[in-house]
Amino acid sequence: MSGPVKRRYDSSRRQEQAKENRRRILSAAHDLFVTKGYGRTTIADVAAEAGVAPETVYSAFKNKPALLHRTWDVTVGGDDEDVPMLERPPLRALFAEPDLRTRFAAFAIVNTAAMRRTARLHLAVRGAAASDPAAAAMLAEIDRQRLESMGGHAREAAATGRLAVSEDECRDVLWSTTDGTLWHRLVECQGWSDERYAAWLGRLWVSSFVVTFG
Structure with missing residues (x-):
């Protein structure tokens, strides 16, 4: 039994x-x-x-x-999936766009959405970094990751043969204009809409980076 x-x-x-x-x-x-x-x-x-x-x-x-680190990762990605930003569908779609002017304009829209998610937290981490070692370490890691990511964008742009500046200059300018400071000042302080900001940023990048053929 x-x-x-x-x-x-x-x-x-x-x-x-x-x-x-x-x-x-x-x-x-x-x-x-x-x-x-x-x-x-x-x-x-x-x-x-x-x-x-x-x-x-x-x-x-x-x-x-550790909580700060994971909070940042989820805020950047918009979800809790462990997928690197450069491998996510919106950015893969950008790299597949052959026209560099269209690519930078589209990247400005993607970046503006990212700033809507991340800028406030980035500013909070930056404000704490001067007095808190953990926040300082997190800020350094955020900047390192973003510089690496912008390097990827610059390499892809250079591969089109339409980049008007050096790959390093493109990387550095992208890095300097994607930390949330511009978005915060123009959208949250000056009242711009996200759409206006994205259009302006796209024009800035296109005029700075893309070769214009006569």
């Missing part, structure tokens, strides 16, 4: 709850880092905002610097 059949343990509900907790924690961390400042935000603050116990935050992210 066989014994009772043991019901297989279904962990899907627990896994889904853990994912939901992570989403809420990341959203709370982003909002608090932006409004309260990274240095003044505690794990307890994040837990209270997310509606979870502090132990849940520590279990998911270990410490505040």
Whole structure:
């Protein structure tokens, strides 16, 4: 006679709850880092905002610097998928565009959407970097990654044979105009729409980078 059949343990509900907790924690961390400042935000603050116990935050992210790092990654990508920015469909589509003028104009639109997501958090990290080593390290990593990404754009642009400046100059100017400062000043301070900003940025890049044939 066989014994009772043991019901297989279904962990899907627990896994889904853990994912939901992570989403809420990341959203709370982003909002608090932006409004309260990274240095003044505690794990307890994040837990209270997310509606979870502090132990849940520590279990998911270990410490505040790790939480900042993951918050930034999710903010940049717009989701929690671990896919490098240059390999995401919108940027792959840009690189497939053969006309460099059209490519830079389209990149300005993509970048403007990214600034809408990231500029406030970037400014918060920059503000904390002077007094907080973790924020300073995060800022250096953000700038390094963005410089590498802009180098990829410059290489692709140079490969078209239409780049009017050196690859290094293109990379450096792209890097300097995509950190969120311009978007913040013109959109949030001066009241420009995202559409106006994207059109202006596209014109700036096209006039600066693209060879004009007579």
